[in-house]
Amino acid sequence: MRILGAEVFEIEKGFVRRSICTDGEVISVSSGDGKIMDAEGCFLIPGLTDIHFHGCMGEDFSDGSPEGLQIIADYELSRGITQICPACITSPESALIKMCENAAQFKSKSKSGAELVGIHLEGPFLSAAKKGAQEASWLRTPDKALFDRLQGASQGLIKQVSIAPELPGAMDFIREASKSVLVSLAHTEADYETSLAALNAGARKITHLYNAMPPFLHRAPGVIGAAFDFLECRAELICDGIHIHPSAVRAAFHMFGEHRIILISDTMRAAGMPDGEYTLGGQEVQVRGKAATLKDGTLAGSVTDLMGCLRMAVSMGISLSAAVTAAAVNPAKALGIYSYTGSLENGKYANMVLLDENLSIKAVIFKGKIVENGKYFH
């Protein structure tokens, strides 16, 4: 396929008007089948990677349901998210094992939807004082043996673990776990020194910067200040227009630079669904408009999707190229999949999204095939 006339996203250069070809599953110098797509006036960007979301379309990854995970993967792909690394919510071990086994099954059998590139273990190793919408009764102190059992059940699919570094045993856990997975600091009361020690021990990311952690204060900069000072540390940012004020989103991009910010959606099962009553990790959630909250008003995930977050970031004054870098390039680098996806370079999978001038999706292309309702055909 030859795509003509689009403004094509290029690393460092931003957008360049040029044609792009696909041959079979990959981006190529020449077109395989000679088909032509007219993309005049459109933006062509890499497929996005959401490394932190819980569900959508009434389904939650933590349910451990094969049909549910397929619905999630199909919906995400239809929204231009070509790679997914869904997150669990704090749950009993039996539920986490079921979720891990379900993901491993999906990985080996699925024939449609976004590519499952990993699992994000968000909990149970989190602080009760900053639990957010995590169920307190299932929180645990860091336990490498439990982590290993879950990793075994997932057949190695766990790629990220979120942890509060002030918990007993956290530093040893971080040192060990970071040898094989990305460790992210989350749901924490840690001060600056503890956070910096965790980064030196091997943590390399902050889970939903600002949310469920102390604020950045001039004499107590906390985890946010430590993350800023540690140049190899990336920071997730929920950009749904609810979780973080636009000024704080702009500040984060300026502080960290566009190459260290990872946009995430943190969606729960009501994403793509009407207002109503839902659940998250066994707790009741009310969805009204763009906000999902527990009974006490605590935010309980978002109801947008990562493409919606990209659009929201642009509406807040972030450049389109910076927003694409944060939603496509950086998450792929963080998960170690950038060698085959996350940018529009020859030889990589032809995973891309065509957006019109309003950033609405005109077409999603996955491994060189045009996606319809999340379905593609091998």
Ligand SMILES: [Zn+2]
């Ligand atoms: Zn969270």
